[in-house]
Amino acid sequence: LRPKPIQRVRGPPSPSFLLGHEHAISSQNEVGDLEFEWLRTYGPTWRIRGEFGASPATPSIHVLMTADPKALQHIYHKSGYNYTKRRSVIVMAEIMAGPGIAVALGKDHQRHRKIMNPAFSAAHLRTFLPLFQRIGAKMVEQWKTDLSGAERMIILVNKWLSCATMDIIGEAAFDYQYGALDKGAGSPIMKAYDNLFSDPNKPSATVALFRAMWNYIPIPVLRLFRLIPAEPFMRLRNLRGLFTEYGKQILREQRADTDMEKESKSKDVMSLLIKANSSADPQTHLSEAEIIAEMFSLTLAGHETTGSTLTFLTYELAKHPDYQARMRKEIQDRRAFVMSRGDTSFNTEDLDSLTLTMNAIKETLRFHPIVTYLPRVATKDDVIPLAYPIISTTGEIISEISVRAGQVIFPSFMAYQRLKDVWGEDADVWNPDRWLRPEIGKQTKLGVFANLMSFSAGVQACIGWKFSLIEMQALLTEILENFELSLPEEKLTIRRVPAAGFGMIPMVEGREDLGTAMPLQVSLVQQ
């Protein structure tokens, strides 16, 4: 019964000596294809082969891949900073956004978190609801204008939701108007973001080898990669340049503003960041470069994630018209109640009473986790417990795995969120009504919301999860009260394509030239 080393964990044969399984994972047809197969074959924990043997410090060439709730709880939730981010992930985030919260580690990370946390308290987030509703109503009005009397039209719903969530994060966090909904693709920020993460071609072996090298190169050298004159790096440079320009302008304007309205705005992200900039205490101080990186990180982390989750949610509603109709009826009934009490808008209690809407959000976060892989590296020797024991290479039962410092671990949020033992026999189906079953959510406690790993867990979990839930509730009610969503008549296949090494995007099979795309048909709700 002693913990077994990773070498005793079973796993698929490696397809490549140099690239291991990582290239196969990032070039699979749909995110999840490989993990679901491995889950069926080996149970919730298995071993894959890392690129060049995973990392210089790794004592073995193996990578532990797990969907086991207890293992995930141990790694993400209970171990503080003992399982750290991978070098390639940190440097990529730094090249993109600068020295902000997503790059910081350990005590440094605690400092960033401590400064930003007050802006994400439940009470403060409630004050954003009118903004979410205003932007949602603006988007819906623009759909009505575009419809111009026609019965129905096809829209790329992902583009609209991306613009709406971009405008929301700009106003909510920095009191700044990006003008994404007004200017669409013409807005400089949307132009710079457009299809940043969608590559119609699968990554070639050469690109994969280049990426694999990142985990072996010292960080100061890696930082110089941003100067490489290749298109992806040039786009990132442009985006960061544009954002630094915005950041400096916002900072200048907000500094003047905050001096005048210190008290009333004391919990806004920008006021907190500016206060931190003037703090003499190193524990609560942020440099100007860190502030701009923080703003960029929030924009990056807060806009596309929510936009993509909503994109998949509207897709599922188009595929499930009965559920959509039930949801709309629940919203309309609540609207009648709100009007009868003399109000015109939903408050957060009204939104929370919309059980069918919340269940659709939970189910989409479970079924389509936008962030799919967050690799971690053990910083010291450890033993990882399993909720679901597995069979070893020699036929023994393994319920604990011993790992050495440097061990690379690939969690599979996608596979965890499909475990039949946790989510029921119909785990492979999008069914929001599962959340009505009393046993759901009673298993090993994981993550910050609904026992899901979609927002990650522990000290580095998503800071904006509650923000995004209220945002999704508000945008969904605006959409469903006004529009019916359905699939286009032309039968299209949507693929969940691996993107940027950690996420996924929707693409239309055979129309990869469109980049990230989710075409849906919309028509006005008949009163």
Ligand code: HEM
């Ligand atoms: C459905 C929407 C969202 C999803 C699925 C999501 C998911 C995640 C995940 C998985 C992480 C962990 C990353 C890691 O460990 O490397 C994360 C971190 C983060 N998220 Fe979100 N997120 C969402 C919305 C938001 C929003 C709306 C904001 C801001 C308003 C936000 C801000 C952040 C920040 C700043 C971090 C870094 C936290 C840290 O390192 O301490 N996210 N998010």
